[in-house]
Amino acid sequence: MTLRALHDAAREALDPVRYDYVAGGAGEERVLAANEQAFESYRLLPRVLCGSETRDTAVDLPGARQAAPVIVAPTAFHRLMHPDGERATARAAAAEGAVLVTGTAATTAVDAVVAAAREAAPDPAVWFQLYPHPRREVTEALVLRAEAAGCTALVVTVDSPVFGRHTRDLRNGFTDLPPGYAAENMRDLPGAPPGSLTDIPMSPALSWRDFAGIPRMTALPVLVKGVLHPADARLAVEHGASGVIVSNHGGRQCDAVPAAVDCLPAVVGAVAGRVPVLLDGGVRRGSDVAVALALGAAAVGVGRPVVWGLAAGGEAGARTVLATLRDEYDHTLALCGGRRNADLTQDMVVRKGGTW
Numbered sequence: 498m499t500l501r502a503l504h505d506a507a508r509e510a511l512d513p514v515r516y517d518y519v520a521g522g523a524g525e526e527r528v529l530a531a532n533e534q535a536f537e538s539y540r541l542l543p544r545v546l547c548g549s550e551t552r553d554t555a556v557d558l559p560g561a562r563q564a565a566p567v568i569v570a571p572t573a574f575h576r577l578m579h580p581d582g583e584r585a586t587a588r589a590a591a592a593e594g595a596v597l598v599t600g601t602a603a604t605t606a607v608d609a610v611v612a613a614a615r616e617a618a619p620d621p622a623v624w625f626q627l628y629p630h631p632r633r634e635v636t637e638a639l640v641l642r643a644e645a646a647g648c649t650a651l652v653v654t655v656d657s658p659v660f661g662r663h664t665r666d667l668r669n670g671f672t673d674l675p676p677g678y679a680a681e682n683m684r685d686l687p688g689a690p691p692g693s694l695t696d697i698p699m700s701p702a703l704s705w706r707d708f709a710g711i712p713r714m715t716a717l718p719v720l721v722k723g724v725l726h727p728a729d730a731r732l733a734v735e736h737g738a739s740g741v742i743v744s745n746h747g748g749r750q751c752d753a754v755p756a757a758v759d760c761l762p763a764v765v766g767a768v769a770g771r772v773p774v775l776l777d778g779g780v781r782r783g784s785d786v787a788v789a790l791a792l793g794a795a796a797v798g799v800g801r802p803v804v805w806g807l808a809a810g811g812e813a814g815a816r817t818v819l820a821t822l823r824d825e826y827d828h829t830l831a832l833c834g835g836r837r838n839a840d841l842t843q844d845m846v847v848r849k850g851g852t853w
């Protein structure tokens with residue numbers, strides 16, 4: 498099945514309100530559209546006769562050695578999309594050698610997610626996405642929970658000082674989880690009410706000082722997710738980040754920012770090789786992966802496509818998405834004369850309005 502067919506099947510399978518929750522974005526959904534459109538404006542300039550018969554697409558990431566270059570971006574509430582929920586996504590990612598980022602808003606507790614991943618592979622990489630809480634002890638409890646579960650890195654989301662205004666959810670009245678579902682990782686935290694959507698911590702009071710406390714709480718590498726400005730990428734590295742994820746939250750936060758991939762080159766320049774830079778937003782085909790890697794990303798994340806796979810076909814559907822992207826990327830690498838990801842370089846990307 499193609500990714501487009503899986504998306505169609507997911508639309509058929511899902512309750513329309515849940516479909517809209519995943520598909521939608523903030524405001525007029527300008528950024529949602531821009532993330533995909535931006536990839537349309539880039540083209541690859543292949544190199545030829547490079548002897549690229551044997552190819553190796555694995556990457557070393559913080560807390561994940563020899564991983565696939567496509568990772569599963571954190572998306573909330575998988576049990577709303579398929580009864581097997583995050584367990585299915587975890588098994589799919591582990592089987593495909595892809596990092597799974599599970600998170601604060603998962604409908605399955607992090608220890609059960611890691612256990613499911615271990616059913617599919619002996620040494621899976623599961624990262625934990627954290628919405629830091631303004632009360633340090635709550636953040637610390639979440640960090641300890643992720644560490645004890647066996648997560649190998651933390652991802653701190655920094656683009657959500659307040660909830661995004663998701664137009665479709667407001668129209669549909671989808672402002673809380675249906676009965677029977679909870680953000681399971683929020684249960685039994687000190688002083689934190691359990692599990693409803695609005696309990697997920699987002700606070701405009703947080704600052705780099707709060708962020709800097711997180712790498713001090715844990716031996717795990719800590720990545721920062723949701724950076725667009727190169728100055729923030731520099732600050733992230735200075736405050737102890739082990740990786741920077743360029744992301745506009747899939748167009749679900751500020752509806753006036755650039756497409757994620759358009760922000761990548763400046764962030765890569767600012768980070769200057771000190772830590773890996775990842776990208777998510779709008780990646781829908783293997784050639785998008787190639788463009789992002791050529792522009793300096795170490796790996797890319799996919800959000801909605803994996804959820805469509807999950808909704809359409811559970812573990813097998815999510816696996817198909819990851820396997821398809823990996824296969825398409827390897828094929829594109831071959832077409833561009835590459836043997837390794839590093840063979841894709843900035844000069845091999847051209848832009849509409851630029852050189853074509």
Ligand SMILES: Cc1cc2nc3c(=O)[nH]c(=O)nc-3n(C[C@H](O)[C@H](O)[C@H](O)COP(=O)(O)O)c2cc1C
Nearest residue numbers: 519570571572573602654746747778779799800801
């Ligand atoms: C349904 C949904 C839920 C999401 N939940 C989270 C979340 O809990 N934490 C987070 O950091 N990002 C979240 N994101 C953002 C994704 O991690 C990612 O940035 C985005 O989906 C990438 O864009 P793509 O969907 O075009 O691949 C969510 C995105 C979607 C679509």
Ligand SMILES: CC(C)CC(=O)C(=O)O
Nearest residue numbers: 572573602694697746749
């Ligand atoms: C619970 C939400 C905050 C999850 C999220 O980040 C999103 O829906 O974009």
